[in-house]
Amino acid sequence: MVMSVRMAPPLPLIFLLVIHGVSSADWGVSYGHSHICALKDSSVIMSCNYTYPTEYQIRKVFWTRNPVKVGEEYPDLSKDPEHSQRLQYLGDKQKNCTLRLSHVTQKDSHEYYFSVIADKPDLSSLIKYFTTAEDNVKWIGAPGVSLTVTDLQVESPERVTEGDSVRLTCKSSCALTDRATFIWYRKNSQPLTERRDRNNQLLLQSVRREDAGRYSCALQEHTYISPAVQLSVTYPPKSVSVSVNGSGVIVEGDSVTLSCSSDSNPPAEISWFKEKRFLGSGRIYSISNISSDHSG
Missing domain, CATH: 2.60.40.10 (Immunoglobulins)
Structure with a gap:
C-alpha cells in the first residue's frame, strides 16, 4: 500500500520588533524654580536640566513661552524682537538648558518652557520598508517656569x-x-x-x-x-517771635504792622491779644492811626 504525504502550506512568519528608549517617558526636564518672582529691570536666571532618548539626535534647543493669544504658535524667544537682545542661552545640546533674561519688565510675566527639536532614530536597518510622515519631533518641557515681575x-x-x-x-x-x-x-x-x-x-x-x-x-x-x-x-510751635515793621520812634498817627513767626508742623494758628483781650487772628496784625491807647 502506497501512502502519499501532502505538505501543509507554510505559515506566515511573524516578527515582533521591540525598540527600546524611544518612549516619551525618556524625555524629561527639571527646572530650578517652578515660580520666580523678580524685580523690575533685574536679570533672571532660569536654571534647567533635561534628558532625552539617546537614539535621537538634537537638532535645535530653544526657550518659548505660552502664546499671548489663543491659537498662536509657541515662539522661539531668540527670534522674538522683544527678547532677542535680552536673552542668553547658557546651556548646551546635551544636558544643561539654563537661560538668562535681563532687564525684565512686567510685560515679561509669563510661563516659560524649554523646547527641543530632534531627529527621529534611523530605523531603516531594522525595518526595511519603515517610513514616517515626519523625520523629527518637537518636545516642550511643560509645566514650565512661571515668571512674575514686580516693582517696589x-x-x-x-x-x-x-x-x-x-x-x-x-x-x-x-x-x-x-x-x-x-x-x-x-x-x-x-x-x-x-x-x-x-x-x-x-x-x-x-x-x-x-x-x-x-x-x-x-x-x-x-x-x-x-x-x-x-x-x-x-511738632508744636517753637522759636516763636514777634517783630515790628519799620525802625525808629513810632509817633501818633503812624501805621504799625506786627508779625509773628514760629517753627511748627502743621503751621500754627496765631491769635493776638492785648492784656488778655482778643484782638484778631493771623500771622500779621496791623494798627492804623496809632495813638497812646495802643501802648501795651
Whole structure:
C-alpha cells in the first residue's frame, strides 16, 4: 500500500520588533524654580536640566513661552524682537538648558518652557520598508517656569508726631525669589547706609523733625529704585517771635504792622491779644492811626 504525504502550506512568519528608549517617558526636564518672582529691570536666571532618548539626535534647543493669544504658535524667544537682545542661552545640546533674561519688565510675566527639536532614530536597518510622515519631533518641557515681575513700593504713614517711632516697609507684589538686602534712600537719593535691613523695613526711633522728607527703597546691587513717599513729622510751635515793621520812634498817627513767626508742623494758628483781650487772628496784625491807647 502506497501512502502519499501532502505538505501543509507554510505559515506566515511573524516578527515582533521591540525598540527600546524611544518612549516619551525618556524625555524629561527639571527646572530650578517652578515660580520666580523678580524685580523690575533685574536679570533672571532660569536654571534647567533635561534628558532625552539617546537614539535621537538634537537638532535645535530653544526657550518659548505660552502664546499671548489663543491659537498662536509657541515662539522661539531668540527670534522674538522683544527678547532677542535680552536673552542668553547658557546651556548646551546635551544636558544643561539654563537661560538668562535681563532687564525684565512686567510685560515679561509669563510661563516659560524649554523646547527641543530632534531627529527621529534611523530605523531603516531594522525595518526595511519603515517610513514616517515626519523625520523629527518637537518636545516642550511643560509645566514650565512661571515668571512674575514686580516693582517696589514704600508703605508708611503720612504723618508721625515728633518723638514717636515709625516703621517704613518696602513692599513687592510677590515674595522675591532671590534673597535680597534692602537699601533705603532719603531726599536727594542719598543712601542711608547705616539703615540696611534684610527684613525690608526701616525703623525710625524717636522721630525728629529732621527726619521729614521723601523716602524710597531699592535692593543692593540693583538699579531699580522705588517711587518716593513723603513722610511728614508734626511738632508744636517753637522759636516763636514777634517783630515790628519799620525802625525808629513810632509817633501818633503812624501805621504799625506786627508779625509773628514760629517753627511748627502743621503751621500754627496765631491769635493776638492785648492784656488778655482778643484782638484778631493771623500771622500779621496791623494798627492804623496809632495813638497812646495802643501802648501795651
